[in-house]
Amino acid sequence: MDWNFIVFSLVKIAAVLGVLLTMVAYAVLVERKVSAWIQDRVGPNRVALPLVGALPVVGPLLTRLGFWQPLVDGVKAFIKEDFTPAHVRKGWFSLAPAVALIPALLVIAVIPFGSKLGGQQMVIADLNVGILYTFGIVSLGVYGIVLAGYASNSKFPFLGGIRSSAQMISYEISMGMSVIPVFLIAGDLNLSQIIAYQAGTLGGVLPNWLVFKAPLSFLIFLVAAFAETNRLPFDLPEAETELVGGYHTEYSSMRFGMFFMGEYAAMFAGTAMMVTLFFGGWTLPFWGLDKPAETLGMGLAHIGIFLAKMLALMLVFIWVRWMLPRFRYDQLMDLGWRKFIPLALANILATAVWLWMRK
Amino acid sequence: MIVKRTNLTLWERFYLPAILGGFKVTWRHFKNTLFRGKAVTMQYPEQKWVVPPGYRGAPYLVRDQDGDTKCVSCQLCEFICPPKAIKIIPPGPTGQIADRPNAEKMPREFEINMLRCIFCGLCQEVCPEEAIFLQQDYSLTGLARGEMVFNKDKLLALGGTHAGVQKWKHKLAEAKEQESFPVKT
Numbered sequence: 001m002d003w004n005f006i007v008f009s010l011v012k013i014a015a016v017l018g019v020l021l022t023m024v025a026y027a028v029l030v031e032r033k034v035s036a037w038i039q040d041r042v043g044p045n046r047v048a049l050p051l052v053g054a055l056p057v058v059g060p061l062l063t064r065l066g067f068w069q070p071l072v073d074g075v076k077a078f079i080k081e082d083f084t085p086a087h088v089r090k091g092w093f094s095l096a097p098a099v100a101l102i103p104a105l106l107v108i109a110v111i112p113f114g115s116k117l118g119g120q121q122m123v124i125a126d127l128n129v130g131i132l133y134t135f136g137i138v139s140l141g142v143y144g145i146v147l148a149g150y151a152s153n154s155k156f157p158f159l160g161g162i163r164s165s166a167q168m169i170s171y172e173i174s175m176g177m178s179v180i181p182v183f184l185i186a187g188d189l190n191l192s193q194i195i196a197y198q199a200g201t202l203g204g205v206l207p208n209w210l211v212f213k214a215p216l217s218f219l220i221f222l223v224a225a226f227a228e229t230n231r232l233p234f235d236l237p238e239a240e241t242e243l244v245g246g247y248h249t250e251y252s253s254m255r256f257g258m259f260f261m262g263e264y265a266a267m268f269a270g271t272a273m274m275v276t277l278f279f280g281g282w283t284l285p286f287w288g289l290d291k292p293a294e295t296l297g298m299g300l301a302h303i304g305i306f307l308a309k310m311l312a313l314m315l316v317f318i319w320v321r322w323m324l325p326r327f328r329y330d331q332l333m334d335l336g337w338r339k340f341i342p343l344a345l346a347n348i349l350a351t352a353v354w355l356w357m358r359k
Numbered sequence: 360m361i362v363k364r365t366n367l368t369l370w371e372r373f374y375l376p377a378i379l380g381g382f383k384v385t386w387r388h389f390k391n392t393l394f395r396g397k398a399v400t401m402q403y404p405e406q407k408w409v410v411p412p413g414y415r416g417a418p419y420l421v422r423d424q425d426g427d428t429k430c431v432s433c434q435l436c437e438f439i440c441p442p443k444a445i446k447i448i449p450p451g452p453t454g455q456i457a458d459r460p461n462a463e464k465m466p467r468e469f470e471i472n473m474l475r476c477i478f479c480g481l482c483q484e485v486c487p488e489e490a491i492f493l494q495q496d497y498s499l500t501g502l503a504r505g506e507m508v509f510n511k512d513k514l515l516a517l518g519g520t521h522a523g524v525q526k527w528k529h530k531l532a533e534a535k536e537q538e539s540f541p542v543k544t
Contacts, residue, residue, distance in 0.1 A: 034389070036392075036398075037388070037389045037392045037393045037398075038385045038388050038389050038392075039388065040388055040391070040392050040397065040398055040399045040400075041392070041398055041399070041400050042392075042398045042400045042402075319382075319385065322385060323378070323381040323382060323384075323385045324377070324378065324381055
């Protein structure tokens, strides 16, 4: 084995996990703040750290923004009682949160989150079949929720589990088919190659991003991503107004926290996929930012660009949650099977025909 | 009533008008709250709401205009109290007499268990001496159950004086005047 490879991979994994989990924690804060502002409230504004809170201007500002809230939330999740109800199926019950969280983290492995930092490529695993791997892993995500619904052995989690399996299976089809035109256009399954294809500009005005070449694909992918991550308007597995909490009704403490983190990590994985496939990954079409970096500063800039694009899409996810009401179950299925799947198929056909005509 | 349900038009079935409308509403609230400070939240422990007159808060004993105890230990409030929150120990035949001239007695001990009290106001309504009033305190907290049983001294201290109702103010003078005959008016 190549020790260099192992050490650098471990470093990359640790760094990516650290950044991702921090972003998950702060996404929860952003969600709470944005929801508060949309609903005429102020949101979390109380937590102050002893020393930092005493700084003249910065301390009170951070407190008002709720900057330390994620820390307190995390501590709270850990020190709460981890209660296992007597009627659950114990083994599966403990397994489900891990199964829900891990696939979301695994997807990140193939995402190129930057070009180069020193001699290292900024991707944990540069697979040639990156996108197939992603869809394979993403479809595992449903098992965590189904397992939780089954293991909880009570009616609301059970209904949540059923809904989620039906929903995620339905939308995975349209999600998978929506990206085929992207690969037809780019001509490669490797995600780094797709980013390389999106360098430059489109007629000197727009960036050469695939969202402008395949807007319908992006739309279907976006909606399917909402459904896959169980976000409003498709949060039927949770549906707290009808199903109490859906699949995580019986969970408490950090086991509930893992479902929560899994949901947000899946959202970040979804936005990372969208940035890679449709928004040019770590590239920007000016100042030579669309070529692999040669200096350390450029490498860091690329990572920053990638994160900024992800956060912008994340904001879309969060905003939509507070904007649209939940779909009814039959509307959801109707939209998935009778609207998006035919639309995605037609999109593939149209793209293929257009590419064939141009040849 | 029959609600007419019209079918959605093609444009509406794309969900786009709903999304646009939703964005308009949420953006309006977002910018008003964030940039123009129109949040409706009251920062509770720092800001407090104005308690309206007639509010039924915690019941306290009041003193009259001379600072004397108004309660005469008749125990009507104790009997009418629906959750049995009030406990009165009367002075008994040998107990201390009232600290105001018109009354025969006053309670030796007067306890209200604020954990039982339902703030119904029946004690205030039934009191012939107007000695107990539901006042404006709505946030009663304590670290133990014992702390929430308010005794006579505490109730009198919290209640303050209630000079508005001075039922006995002129009664003593009137009674003195009636000692001599014929009665001067």
